[in-house]
Ligand code: FES
């Protein structure tokens with residue numbers, strides 16, 4: 001069957017079986033390899049993308065269920081890697097092997113889009129379904145907190161100086 005999908009702001013067509021998981025359409029048909037396969041059963045979060053802004057596990061989402069919803073993958077999170085989460089991820093050296101990190105970023109960005117000022121508990125709750133075999137959980141948490149601070153500073157016209165969250169995260173790392 002032919003499906004017209006809205007991927008990262010572009011309309012694309014995929015001629016695939018209706019039950020093919022969106023993950024395989026993205027990776028194998030559209031050559032968007034940033035989204036990763038981990039478990040294939042909605043247990044790890046490596047395959048997370050956005051559907052109309054909601055974090056969604058593409059490994060268990062049949063392409064036929066997507067419809068006209070906007071699909072955003074890690075390749076479309078920003079045009080040039082400038083999303084505050086992507087910037088902070090680099091500054092804090094969040095990834096280790098990196099395999100899980102696209103999914104982590106997509107879950108975190110969906111969280112900050114719907115809740116720009118999450119508490120520590122809300123960050124942990126939102127991120128709890130994204131597994132990391134390298135156990136970068138502390139840096140992920142600090143990265144989300146720092147990105148939220150940066151986004152809040154930007155929205156109130158704050159300057160480009162280092163936000164409290166990032167300074168705090170560095171202090172934690174240095175302890
Ligand atoms: S690959 Fe989709 S949740 Fe693990």
Ligand code: FES
Pocket residue numbers: 095096097098099100101131132133134135136
């Ligand atoms: S950085 Fe290696 S699995 Fe998360």
